Amino acid sequence: MIEGIHLTPIGDGNVLLEPGEGLDPSAPETIVAPVLDFLQRNEARRLVYDLKTVRLIDEIYYTWLIKLCATCRIANVEMVTVNMQPAAAYALSLTLDQPPPFTCVLDIHHLR
C-alpha cells in the first residue's frame, strides 16, 4: 500500500495508477521506489496514470510526473496519462516549452 496512490493491474501488462488525496507530489523520491517495485512484481509494460481527479498540474506536480516517467523508463515501462482535465491541460500548456516525455491519451478506452 503506497500512501496517496492506488495501483491496479488492468490486464495486458497495464497498471492503472489513481492518485488520491494523500499523495504528496513534492516528495517524489519516497513514492517512485514502491511504485516501481509494484510494476516489476506485476511484470507491467505500461503505467496508466489517471489524471481525472487532478484539477491543476503545477510545476511541482509536473516534476513528480517527469520523475515517475523517468523511473518507469529505466524499468522499460511506458508511462501514459489519461483523462487530463481541460483546465489542467490549459494551465500546463502555458508553462511547457517542450512536449512532455510521457504519452497523453484521452481516456483508458483509447489506449493502443
Add this chain to the structure above:
Amino acid sequence: MAKETPKERPTNQVLIELLMQNVGKISTIIEKQGQSIFGHKNLLSNNEINDYSLEFLELLTMLLHAGEKVDRRGPEYKALRQFFANFSQQIQVRGGDMDEFVRYVHFLQGTFLENLEADKSISFEKAREILLVLGTIFNDIILEVFHIYLEGKEKTIEAQQEELKQTSTPITEIWEGVLTLPIIGSLDSSRTMIVMEKLLSRIESDRARVVVIDVTGVMAIDSQVSHHLIQMIRATGLMGATAILTGIRPEIARALTSLNIDLSAVTTRSKLSEGLKEAFRQLSIEVSRPGSKL
C-alpha cells in the same frame, strides 16, 4: 413696509415666476423647436414632444421649488437627470444622435435666457446668478447624457466583440472523434484563451481524437500568434488528441520561417480537405464512393 424688489428675491423664485408668467410661450417655443429637431427624422411624434416639454417644465419647476440653491443630491435634481437620461436613450434607440439632443438642451437653455432678457425688472447681478444656475443645470444634464451615451456605445462594442469572438471560432464535430476549428482573423491572448477553453472542453465532451485547426483565415502571423498556436496544439496533445494544422498560406509559412518558429513536431497539411484526410487516416477511417470497391 419696504416694497420687495426683484433684486432681493432669491434666484430660484425669480426663475419660477419667469416660468409661471411665460409658461405658455416657453412651452410653445420648446415644442416647436422639438418638432423641428426630432420631428423631421420621425424620432419623436408631436404628442411625445409635447409630453416631454411639459414634463421637463414640471420637473424644472419642482427643482426650483426645492430650494434657493440647486441640490445635486436631492430627489428633484435626480428626477430631472433621470428624465433626460430616459429622453436621450429613447432618441438613441430610434436612431438619433447626440448632436440633436445637445442642440435641443442648448435650445432649452437659450429659451430661458431670451425670456430673461425680455424681463427688464431683473437686475444684471440677478441675471448673472440665474445664468449660473441655468448653466449648472444644463451642463450637468449634457454631461450626464454624454456619459449614458458613451456607456451605451461601450456596451454595444463589447457585445459585438463578444459575439464576434463566439462566432469566429465555430468548433464543429465533422466526424465522430474529429473536430475542426477554423480560425479567422487574429489570435490575441484573450481570444486564444476563449478558443482554447472551448476547444479543450469540446475534446473532453466529444471524446475527440483529432483536431484539425485551419488557419486559412489568418491574415497575418507574428511571434505572439504563432506562440498561441503552438500553445493550443500542445494543450490539445496533453488532452490526448492530435492536432493537424492546415491552410498555412505561403506568406504565413515565410513569416514562420523568419520568426524561427519550429513546427516540425506539428502535423501540417496544405488544405482543410487534406487535413481531414489525414485525420481519417489516423483514425483508420476510409471514405469511398459507393460501389468504388466493387
